[in-house]
Amino acid sequence: MNLRIDGHSPIPIRRQLMEQLRHAIEGGGVPRDQALPSIRELAGFLGVNPNTIARVIDDLKRSGYVEARRGKGMFVAPAPPARPAPHLREGFLQDTVIRAAALGMTADDLSVGVLSLAGIRPAAIRGAVEVLLVECSPPELDFFARELEAHLPVRVDKVLLAELPAVTRRQKQAGRWRAAVTSFCHLPQVEQLLKGKGVPVIALLAEAHLETLHRLAQFPSGTRVGVASTTIETAHNLEHSIANAGLPNIALVGVCPAEGAALGRLVRRVDVIVCSTAAAERVRGLAGSTVQVMIDDRALDQRAIEMLAALLVRENGDGPTEAPAPRPRPSTGRKSRGGATRATVLGK
8 A cells, every 4th residue: 555645745644644544545455454564664654753653553553444462463443434435425524515606605715714724824814713722831832732733724822720710800812712621630720711701722732652652561570660740630631541551560669750869769679661753862871770660641531622623613603601620530549753755564
């Protein structure tokens, strides 16, 4: 099967790969139960960052197109989801073009509109939808804002949790936001502060990359794992994500920020440290050669993105509504991204 990456396309590389792999699986171009190449192999074939490949595979897994088999890797699902048949899609597109023409829209008008709603934001419409993001630290604000703006046609207004009471007293400010997003641990407080402002609030969940979980699954039983990041909140969120994966071979020992004496104590108690890029230099300096260091900067959960997208669509068409009730994953009890590149992969 041929995969083609166009570095000059306005469509993000992640989305290019996702759609091509979905199409190949749906059309039988990749047989059911076929093993996929590893993340590193795909990244090498295509000249793409391994983190991007890991996110594509993770998206395919969440959508039911592929499944992980312990100790064997990633495989095409025996019964992947079915999308509408080609003739149905063609009919839908014809209807869309006819309706657009009836409204006086040109082909360019229609293209810009579709791309903007899909998250590919031409300059003329960039930032049309404003979303409030509330977090307790600047690193968390930067992380979630970067992820949201990469996936959705929104402009993120970042506000620290401690500053939200003062910001919400400015009624005109609150009226600009289509929705507010925060992490699960801050959800009750943010909902209370925005009560009566007409701004629905939903919770986000950030997770460890699929590649990180695969690497952790390869360690022997009883491997002791610690988590470090620039802030304790980020470290706890990453630990919680790893714990939810339910890997039976690892024991999560604890978390700590990348600064201070606590990191040295944690390093002496573990076999593996999972940390953010920003914390890696200090962690490696303390770990030496005795502790393996794994870098993971987390990825925003796809279901959280879809929840926000659905909310924004409803807000656009029907006026303010209540946000859907957040449903975090079951907890284990721990607190807790140049021209075209072409490669032939799969089904060799």
